[in-house]
Amino acid sequence: MRKDVSLFRVGKVWHYRFSIDKKRTQRSTRESAHARAIVVAERAYRAASLQSRCGRVVPTLRELAGLWLAATELTASASHRAGIETFGRLHLGVLAEVRIDQLTTELVESARNEHLQTHAPSSANHWSRKVRLLCRWAMHRGFIVEIPFKVRMLKVQRKPRATLPIDLSRQWLEALDGVASEPVRIAVRLMFGMGLRESEAGSARWEWLDAVRQTYTPGQTKGREADPVPVPGWLMDYLRPLRKPAGLIVSHADGGPFARGFTRVAIKAASARTGIGNITPHRLRGTFATLLSEHGAPVQTIQRVLRHKDVRTTLGYLESDLSHAAHAQARIAEQGGLQ
Structure with missing residues (x-):
């Protein structure tokens, strides 16, 4: 010492x-x-x-969240900022007024356990990541010299996530058309056909669409990537009659953008009408990735189309198609004389 x-x-x-x-x-x-x-x-x-x-005066965790929001106003995505804003306002618990240099493993674990009383374990892991993210930023800003705690992530039982079955996709889109406005119908097709995030569909612009090469290059993405994405023929046919020289592809009548979550209600209603599970806007992106994998696209290609920096993130989007396993089981039973 x-x-x-x-x-x-x-x-x-x-x-x-x-x-x-x-x-x-x-x-x-x-x-x-x-x-x-x-x-x-x-x-x-x-x-x-x-x-x-x-x-410098070392801030409390609540003050640190406010400083982060002020510093990232023009650089972080709206979704990321909304998550930190909600976290700083509602979920700090006993840590809210603790100076970040006084955080300890015991204090952070105690606050996480308090969070667990009303939230799922997976939510508690998201909570821990946000505390760590703010403290890493505090290190870069010179408030602290290292993260003052070590808290392991909880082991969480992964649950099967819903994907849109390809053989029901047409029926599902028809159900969507019956409940959604035209801008929402377009946005959902951009998400399902090209794997765009909802925020990327909401900020999509006509000038980023190359009708000759049938590609779309997002100019505003979560990770600031600008890789072209192939546009499937059916989606190009849908967009062609609606095309304009420039401007937002999806917008209000006055040309303004939609708010976050603008497709959720219509997607939920279409899923209820067709009896499909809990499809969310982001699960359409997972469906897109899973369908590419099932039809032979290498994971590196899927990673590039989804614009992920780490292939492990891409792997987390892929769901197993149990129909392949069921088909193999049937062949095993047939060869074994069991049916």
């Missing part, structure tokens, strides 16, 4: 003491193990040294 920091015990708990610029700091490490207490004390000393050099 560095000589500038001293440790002493009060009961079973270790406390630390140090001075920086003639300002004395003394706090509890909340640890009874000496080795862990050293780690906490040295982290506190480094954070205090950094604050002294930079003249």
Whole structure:
């Protein structure tokens, strides 16, 4: 342990003491193990040294969320910002007024357990990722020197996710046409036919569509990628009579963009009419990826079309087609004389 920091015990708990610029700091490490207490004390000393050099006040977690939102107003996607805004407003729990240099594994785990009382384990993992994201950003901004906690993700039982069966897609789209406005009908077809995110369908522009090459190059995406996407013939035929020289493909009558989630109600209604499971806007993207995989597209190609930076993200979108397994089981039973 560095000589500038001293440790002493009060009961079973270790406390630390140090001075920086003639300002004395003394706090509890909340640890009874000496080795862990050293780690906490040295982290506190480094954070205090950094604050002294930079003249910055270390924010609370709630304040940090506000700083992140202010700094990313023009760079982060609307969906990403909405998630952090909701997190900072509703889900910080006991951590809201804790300074980020005072966060500990015990505190973060306690807050996560409080979150688990009203939310699913998968939601708790999303919660943990948001805390970590904000703390990583705080490191880059110089508020802290390292993330002051180590919390493992919970093991979550993966549930089967719905995909739109290809043999019911025509029926499903007809049901959608019966409940949705024209802009929503177009947006859903962009999502189903090219794997666009809902936000990308909502920001799609006619000038990004190449009718000669039958490709579409998104100019506004989540990851800032600009790779062309093939446009299937049926979708090109649908768009051709509607085509304009420029402007949003999907818009209100006054030309303004739709708000986030504008396709959800129509998609839910179409799924209910056709008796298909819980199809969401993002599951249309998963359906697109799964259908490409089932029809022989290599995962690297699917990764590029979906514009994922990591192939592991792409693999998470793919669902297994159990009909192949059922067909194999039937052949096994036939060869074995079981049917």
